Amino acid sequence: xxxxLKDTMIDYFETIELILPFKAEYxxxxxxxxxxxxxxMGFNIEEVEDxxxxxxxVCSKLVSRGSKVVDSYRIVFKLFKDKLTIVFCCEDGTxxxxxxxxxxxxxxxxxxxxxxxxxxCTKTEQLLxxxxxxxxxxxxAI
Amino acid sequence: xxxxLKDTMIDYFETIELILPFKAEYxxxxxxxxxxxxxxMGFNIEEVEDxxxxxxxVCSKLVSRGSKVVDSYRIVFKLFKDKLTIVFCCEDGTxxxxxxxxxxxxxxxxxxxxxxxxxxCTKTEQLLxxxxxxxxxxxxAI
Amino acid sequence: xxxxxxxxxNMSDDFTEVKVVGEVDIxxxxxxxxxxxxxxxxxxxxxxxxxxxxxxxxxxxxxILVGTLKKAKLKGNNVYIxxxxxxxxxxxxxxxxxxxxxxx
Amino acid sequence: xxxxxxxxxNMSDDFTEVKVVGEVDIxxxxxxxxxxxxxxxxxxxxxxxxxxxxxxxxxxxxxILVGTLKKAKLKGNNVYIxxxxxxxxxxxxxxxxxxxxxxx
Ligand SMILES: Nc1ncnc2c1ncn2[C@@H]1O[C@H](COP(=O)(O)OP(=O)(O)O)[C@@H](O)[C@H]1O
Ligand SMILES: Nc1ncnc2c1ncn2[C@@H]1O[C@H](COP(=O)(O)OP(=O)(O)O)[C@@H](O)[C@H]1O
Numbered sequence: 001x002x003x004x005l006k007d008t009m010i011d012y013f014e015t016i017e018l019i020l021p022f023k024a025e026y027x028x029x030x031x032x033x034x035x036x037x038x039x040x041m042g043f044n045i046e047e048v049e050d051x052x053x054x055x056x057x058v059c060s061k062l063v064s065r066g067s068k069v070v071d072s073y074r075i076v077f078k079l080f081k082d083k084l085t086i087v088f089c090c091e092d093g094t095x096x097x098x099x100x101x102x103x104x105x106x107x108x109x110x111x112x113x114x115x116x117x118x119x120x121c122t123k124t125e126q127l128l129x130x131x132x133x134x135x136x137x138x139x140x141a142i
Numbered sequence: 143x144x145x146x147l148k149d150t151m152i153d154y155f156e157t158i159e160l161i162l163p164f165k166a167e168y169x170x171x172x173x174x175x176x177x178x179x180x181x182x183m184g185f186n187i188e189e190v191e192d193x194x195x196x197x198x199x200v201c202s203k204l205v206s207r208g209s210k211v212v213d214s215y216r217i218v219f220k221l222f223k224d225k226l227t228i229v230f231c232c233e234d235g236t237x238x239x240x241x242x243x244x245x246x247x248x249x250x251x252x253x254x255x256x257x258x259x260x261x262x263c264t265k266t267e268q269l270l271x272x273x274x275x276x277x278x279x280x281x282x283a284i
Numbered sequence: 285x286x287x288x289x290x291x292x293x294n295m296s297d298d299f300t301e302v303k304v305v306g307e308v309d310i311x312x313x314x315x316x317x318x319x320x321x322x323x324x325x326x327x328x329x330x331x332x333x334x335x336x337x338x339x340x341x342x343x344x345x346x347x348i349l350v351g352t353l354k355k356a357k358l359k360g361n362n363v364y365i366x367x368x369x370x371x372x373x374x375x376x377x378x379x380x381x382x383x384x385x386x387x388x
Numbered sequence: 389x390x391x392x393x394x395x396x397x398n399m400s401d402d403f404t405e406v407k408v409v410g411e412v413d414i415x416x417x418x419x420x421x422x423x424x425x426x427x428x429x430x431x432x433x434x435x436x437x438x439x440x441x442x443x444x445x446x447x448x449x450x451x452i453l454v455g456t457l458k459k460a461k462l463k464g465n466n467v468y469i470x471x472x473x474x475x476x477x478x479x480x481x482x483x484x485x486x487x488x489x490x491x492x
Contacts, residue, residue, distance in 0.1 A: 014163055014165075015161075015163070015213075015214070016160075016161065016162055016163070016168065016171065017159070017160070017161035018158075018159070018160055018161075018175070019157075019158065019159035019160075019161075020158055021156055021157070021158070023156075024413075024414045024415040025182055025415050026158065026182070027413055027414055027415060028178065028392065028411065028413065028415065029158065029175060029178040029179060029182070031444075032174050032175065032177075032178045033160070033171060033174065033175050033178075036170065036171040036174045036175075037171060040167055040168070040171070046475065049475045052444075053444075053446065053475075053479070056413060056414075056444075056446050057446060057447055059414075060413065060414035060446055060447075060448060063414055064414060071157075072157070104447070106447035106450050106451060106483050107446075107447035109482055109483050110446075110447055110479060110482055110483065113482040114482075166309075166310040166311040167311050169309055169310055169311060170288065170307065170309065170311065173340075188371065191371045194340075195340075195342065195371075195375070198309060198340075198342050199342060199343055201310075202309065202310040202342055202343075202344060205310055206310060246343070248343035248346055248347060248379050249342075249343035251378055251379050252342075252343055252375060252378055252379065255378040256378075
């Protein structure tokens with residue numbers, strides 16, 4: 001089932017972005033937007049739920065840390081043919097590598113279990129990313 | 143009920159942005175995001191519905207026209223203390239004044255009836271905007 | 285992706301009924317138009333459009349209803365719209381379409 | 389704004405039950421923590437947390453459940469979690485929390 005993982009790096013074809021203030025009340029807005037995007041791609045209800053939970057872990061962490069430099073962070077949904085990658089961006093470099101293995105063990109365990117790829121430290125501005133692969137024959141849905 | 147309309151121009155305090163491809167399937171994503179934002183502000187179910195319908199008219203128009211220059215358009219939700227203004231932006235100036243009174247009479251009538259302010263032609267990049275005032279005592283909800 | 289619009293038709297001697305379930309927007313309007321026009325094409329009766337489970341319709345969808353009405357009138361038939369939810373009836377009132385259709 | 393989390397409590401001689409309706413996330417977690425901790429404070433019984441209408445919980449919420457369990461144990465009481473939906477039970481399994489709580 002995972003043999004397509006390498007192929008998914010090509011065929012990158014669509015981007016949706018959501019820019020949110022560092023406020024707890026908008027984390028549910030992110031979940032709702034994610035669920036719309038993911039279900040349109042053809043993820044089933046359980047997979048959509050997984051994506052919402054993982055995304056929410058990141059948003060909560062960013063919001064609880066906040067930023068002294070900027071007001072908002074950016075969630076970029078990258079829709080590949082058979083993979084959804086969600087990249088979290090912010091011009092505040094202090095939010096790089098925001099998860100720590102000790103205090104965030106629950107959140108990290110959850111993200112790793114629910115997503116196919118979790119990169120907790122990426123380039124500056126692009127803080128971190130999580131990906132989920134579209135299994136089965138649903139990738140024609142879009 | 144409208145005496146606060148002028149005051150609403152100050153106290154501008156929060157921005158949420160959604161960037162979408164010119165594709166029909168994401169208009170419902172815009173509706174969902176709008177409904178999350180509007181209900182958080184304290185708009186009631188009927189008002190949220192009004193906002194979704196009006197926003198959707200704009201998205202549909204932009205998507206049906208599309209752009210040869212850029213892939214996506216930007217929806218900026220400006221949350222004032224007692225007003226939600228939704229600004230539609232795109233770097234493609236050919237999308238300025240995109241509604242025309244003759245062919246879009248239904249859509250224009252709907253937006254004017256459902257929103258408190260509709261500006262169909264604004265500055266370049268900022269294509270047009272629609273606003274709805276938060277009536278009643280709900281503005282403390284956020 | 286779960287389909288956002290489901291259209292089913294039911295023919296009798298007196299009228300043809302189309303039930304509209306879901307949302308009519310720019311994404312589903314083509315499907316909506318094709319269904320209504322093909323039903324008109326094949327039937328010679330009045331048309332009933334059951335909107336009791338129509339959750340959302342935009343101006344494109346309303347325009348298609350107007351087009352459907354015009355086509356029906358040409359054949360000497362009427363279009364009845366039933367079960368409109370309040371939020372959608374509101375759009376008929378705003379646009380004056382409530383005066384064109386038989387709304388039940 | 390419609391409240392996303394409703395917590396109701398029900399005390400009997402044998403246990404105190406807290407029913408959790410809605411979503412526990414970063415926005416509602418403070419309310420969740422205060423409710424559970426204040427219930428623990430005022431009761432000397434086992435705690436039942438009815439999650440049959442809990443739609444969503446994140447790691448912050450799970451951390452609060454762990455904290456609640458620790459506080460309860462200190463008083464010699466247990467924490468029972470009932471009615472977990474599949475999507476949330478999954479999170480208990482992933483994090484190993486299913487082994488800490490009595491899950492019914
Ligand atoms: N947005 C609109 N505003 C006003 N009238 C509309 C709108 N869209 C469609 N109509 C009317 O509905 C009728 C049907 O339009 P259309 O769906 O393009 O059907 P057709 O392909 O048969 O012309 C047209 O005669 C037009 O006047
Ligand atoms: N994200 C987490 N990952 C792992 N354990 C956690 C997490 N959050 C809380 N905990 C655990 O739950 C317990 C309660 O934490 P907390 O809610 O801060 O309560 P308190 O204020 O009583 O310390 C802590 O002992 C901590 O070990």
